[in-house]
Amino acid sequence: MYSIPESFESKRLLIRAPIWNDGIKVNEAVKESKEELRPWMPWAKNIPTVEESEVSIRRSRLQFLERSDLRLLLFLKGTDELVGSSGLLRIDWQARKFEIGYWVRTSYANQGYITEEVEAISSFAINELQANRIEIRCDDRNERSARVAERLGISLEGTTLRNEKCDVDGSLRNTMIFSKFEEWNFSKTVDSTNG
Structure with missing residues (x-):
C-alpha cells in the first residue's frame, strides 16, 4: 500500500482527501453550480440528495484508502468553505499514470483556483507519487477546462478520441487529451558500485 498524505496545500487552498460528513458541503456546492x-x-444531470x-x-474515502482513486476536495485555507473537487483518477500504478479531473463551485469560478490546484496536484503526483504521465481529458467543447491545461503548459496530444462518449444529452462527443510527461533521471537510482 502506498503511503499518501491526507492533505497538502497550495497558495490559497487546502487540498485534502474526503472524510465522513463532507457530503453536505459537496451537495451545497453542486446545487449552487448545477447550471455550470x-x-x-x-452526474450533475440529476442533483443528488444530501x-x-x-x-x-x-465511497470516495474508501477508494482513497484502497488507492484505487484519489478524490480530493478543495477548501479555502483556514476555512471549511468548499471551492470545488478534484483528484487523481484512472490510476495505473505500474505505469505511474494519473488523470486529473476537476470542477469548481460557481461562486469561486474565474478566480484561478482550478489552475492553482491542478498545478499543486500535478506537483504532488510527480514529487510524492513519482508520476510518469499526467493527463487531463475533457470534452472538446469545454473551452474553460482546456484553458486550464494550456495555462499550465500541459500539452494537447490531440482530439484523439472522436465520438468517444455520449454527452449529457446523449450526443456523441470528442475528447481532448492533454498530457505531461516527467522525465526521470534513472542514473540516480543506480548504485555506482555496481558499475
Whole structure:
C-alpha cells in the first residue's frame, strides 16, 4: 500500500482527501453550480440528495484508502468553505499514470483556483507519487477546462478520441487529451558500485 498524505496545500487552498460528513458541503456546492456543471458532468444531470452526496463521499474515502482513486476536495485555507473537487483518477500504478479531473463551485469560478490546484496536484503526483504521465481529458467543447491545461503548459496530444462518449444529452462527443510527461533521471537510482 502506498503511503499518501491526507492533505497538502497550495497558495490559497487546502487540498485534502474526503472524510465522513463532507457530503453536505459537496451537495451545497453542486446545487449552487448545477447550471455550470450539467453540460460537462453526467452526474450533475440529476442533483443528488444530501444523503446521496454523503454516500459518494464515503465511497470516495474508501477508494482513497484502497488507492484505487484519489478524490480530493478543495477548501479555502483556514476555512471549511468548499471551492470545488478534484483528484487523481484512472490510476495505473505500474505505469505511474494519473488523470486529473476537476470542477469548481460557481461562486469561486474565474478566480484561478482550478489552475492553482491542478498545478499543486500535478506537483504532488510527480514529487510524492513519482508520476510518469499526467493527463487531463475533457470534452472538446469545454473551452474553460482546456484553458486550464494550456495555462499550465500541459500539452494537447490531440482530439484523439472522436465520438468517444455520449454527452449529457446523449450526443456523441470528442475528447481532448492533454498530457505531461516527467522525465526521470534513472542514473540516480543506480548504485555506482555496481558499475
